[in-house]
Amino acid sequence: MIWKTLKVGFHRLGSPPTFYRISALISPWLWAGFALCTAIGLYYALYVVPPDYQQSDSYRILFIHVPSAWQAMAGYLVMAILAAIALVWRIRTTEIMAMMCAPIGAAFTVICLLTGSLWGRPMWGTWWAWDARLTSMLVLLFIYLGIMGLYAAFEDRRKGARVACILVLVGVVNIPIIHFSVEWWTTLHQGSTIRFFGESTMHPSMMPPLVWMTVAVKLMFGAVLLDRSRNELLEQDRRKGWVRQAFGGDA
């Protein structure tokens, strides 16, 4: 019974008019949550937490760098799951959502690379090094750009989405490489500070802004994803009945 209800609900959510309506309801809340969490997070990051013993204040860039890096990777996993669903069930809304993940993920990857570079210059003594962590993150950016390019290269949007979804699945192998690069090989980049299993090597007094900023970035990803998908759906369906209806008859 419950399974059936879920299934019907899932398919209904995939119908463009329903998705259009519901995403419009959710998105403002995500944006509001993002604004709130960012405000709290940045306040903590810049005014409350103590400086680091080695890097003093420069380590504060971590509160942008680390959440962006996590989101660049988590965003890819979201995109891969959506792509798998899109390939198996051929739901158009899911195809569009998977494709709309790519530019957002690419943006977070760029933020991660730029903030890391700015930090690396004074701390490591170089803007860039070809170590496994930095290189695999750069590869992630190129995969994101490749997906965007492939999607845009087809006249038929659905065909483009389907081909690009396969590329999404191929690229997913890079995510564990990024994560484990600092453990498998010697790198210039430091190992993981925050561990889900075992003790983190960051003093507890420095944790709150990291948590707030991580949540903020996740909410922002959701908000941008819904907004972009809505717009893409609207553009593709601009001549269809439901759009005409939603915008009051003649269009």
Added chain:
Amino acid sequence: MTPTRKKRLAVVGLILLGVSAATAIALTALNDAMRFSIGPSEIVAGDFPEGRQLRLGGLVASGSVHRDTQSLAVNFRVTDCIHEIPVSFNGILPDLFREGQGVIAHGMLDESGMFQAHEVLARHDETYMPPEVERAMALAGGNLVCGEPIEDHLAAVEVAY
């Protein structure tokens, strides 16, 4: 699930499996080349490409840093707590450079066994803590490089603040 969808799901699984297997094999083959730096023990054991640029990674040995007062020249030893390699460098060191710090020197080994570096990078570790906590740990004697106390460490902490 309809048979068509089952088939598509199997294809998705196969794509993931195939790509993972290919990557795993490629990475295993590349394992040696993926090292960003090599340690003093590997140099002593001769496990490095002769006559080529390489990156030497390790900790700056306690009490080994000697700066020339007239120039930017600096000498120090890089250790992995088993072997030490002397390094000579002429240039600007990164902010994080100090005794006990992880560093990566890029350069060549000369005939006398001295590592002539043209670039020295500091390797930051993954520990973040406030200076008070660090000072307390240092005073309690918790801060050692290979079991030896870091001589200029407390001084460095004081300078930073």
